[in-house]
Amino acid sequence: MGHHHPHDHDDAPGHPHPHGHPHGHPHGHPHEVDETTAAAVDTSVPDAELSPTQLSRRNLLRAAGVVGSAAAVGVGGASGAVPAAAATAPGRPTPPARVTGWLAGDHHIHTHYSADAIYTVADQAQHAKAYGLDWIVITDHGGATHARIGVDVVNPDIRRARAETDLLVFQGLEWNIPSAEHGTVFVAPGDNEVAVLKEFETEYDGSVRGSTAATEALAVAGVQYLGAQVDSRRIDDALFLANHPARQGIDSPHEIRNWRDADPRIAVGMEGAPGHQAAGLPYGAASGRGFYTNAGTRADRFLPYPPESYRTWGGFDWMTATVGGLWDSLLAEGKPWWISANSDSHFNFAATAQRGPGSDFNANGRYDDPVYLGDIDLTAGDYWPGQYSRTVVGTTGGDYLDVMAGLRAGRVWVDHGRLVRGVEVVVRRRGGGGPEYPLGSVATVNSRVRLEVVVRVQLQDLPNWAQFTPQLNRVDLIRGTVTGAVADRDTFVAPDTRVVRQWDTSGRTGVVELVEPLPLPEEPFYLRVRGTDGNFGQPGFLGAAVDPAGPRLDVVGDADPWEDLWFYTNPIWVLPAR
Secondary structure: OOOOOOOOOOOOOOOOOOOOOOOOOOOOOHHHOOHHHHHHHOOOOOHHHOOHHHHHHHHHHHHOOOOOOHHHHOOOHHHOOOOOOOOOOOOOOOOOOOOOEEEEEEEEEOOOOOOOOOOOHHHHHHHHHHOOOOEEEEOOEOOHHHHHHHHHHHHHHHHHHHHHOOOEEEEEEEEEOOOOOEEEEEEOOOOOHHHHHHHHHHHHOHHHHOOOHHHHHHHHHHHHHHHHHHHOOOOOOEEEEEOOOOOOOOOOHHHHHHHHHHOOOOEEEEEEEOOOHHHHOOOOOOOOHHHOOOOOOOOOOOOOOOHHHHOOEOOEOHHHHOOOOHHHHHHOOOOOOEEEEOOOEOOEOOEEEEOOOOOOHHHHOOOOOOEEEEEEEOOOOEOOOOOOEEEEEEEOOOOHHHHHHHHHHOOEEEEEOOOEEEEEEEEEEOOOOOOOEOOOOEEEEOOOOOEEEEEEEEEOOOOOOOOOOOOOOEEEEEEEEOOOOOOOOOOOOOOOOEEEEEEEOOOOOOEEEEEEEOOOOOOOEEEEEEEEOOOOOEOOOOOOOOOOOEOOEOOOOOOOHHHOOEEEEOOEEEEEOO
């Protein structure tokens, strides 16, 4: 007699048969080899529902004292950790999805409805479209004036932009996270998009409500509020991502974990690379990339963060750029926490507009439309959406909810300066065949199945927006052991994570396919990938043994972003089958 159990890779490419089916027939995918054992150690299945062979195996294991233990099923090894991309189904692996397209976007863009920005929604939208983006999020700053006026009056402009272009234009805001930095909050378009954002801003914005260390709980409540609005169907979806997380040193590790754990459906990640990348131009603002220039002197900073955390590394935030650092510490817990890259456009380098004269922002919630006065602004630190940074999302369709689902699932890679045309990473059985597990997914496989990771990169063959064609010269594979929940929620290291493979791709053209055999998945682990033009580098923050050729610590005032290009992917987990 076969038994029924949920089948978590139903939608895997090359895995076409229907699901929820009895597991009594031969399979063509990795966990067929030891299905009897897998069934025997699955204590959620009563003895009476096992086949005689499975029951015999269970009795054998039971006699050995291993049934019911994490070690018996090989999940999490001695720690008993259960890594899972649990955003959509806590405790269960995420099924691979059939990606039908990759949509580039930017979730951090300001307009003249922000007190420190200038451009109209239409201007940002048409530039985003011209620079090749498929979706954007308008995120004017939260605050008293925005909550009172701006969140309402920007909406007609957003609706008009939706109507006049095929660009997907979300409405959101940049949340002043109580006791912490900023974050993108956005919702799916709908009748209640303004009402929900207005309520959220009024009740949970740190600028409106005041922000002190004592208000950490208010931030958690804000995330939970958004989840409640989805559950009550006032809105179809909502997401939150932390922006420029290491810039001021006030996003402590435990706060990030608390946001994520408050509702993993809503709190899904952080900017791996901040905006304001033009700020590093030596012939421009001559500041820090991302305007990361803080000296770590704020009284409310997280004291254990080192001085190097207040700078970007190859244009990326220290939390992401450090192999074995804070991002990896979350991934090593099995927590889905994804990265993105955005423009944070306020004033753009070499633009020619100035604010409309005579504007009264406080009265109107906006500045008047910008005007042309013939001056070129070479001191601005931003690029237009899509001009330099991209967040590329693998989707199963082309609408708003598809983009949000792709972000939530972590089917995301990011790059600077259009370093590459496309990136695909999958884990599969060695030699191919069976399902391929894409970015953001969990490959749940028998611990005796030999696997490989395949990195396919479509190399760039077109000029970027600085008028040159980038060359990808190296790709790095990073692997970390999943060790389970941490006892110290302020930890920001993952000691078992390191670069395990480097490929030289210099001189290559077209599509390169890089294949690396993986160790037997006797313990859960994860993989992520990055690539670089190789112009700059240095041993990683945690040393050459961890990262022999990581990104360079950016020099304030002398860091031309076009000369130092990287791409990063989100991870894939590999989990021994239960």
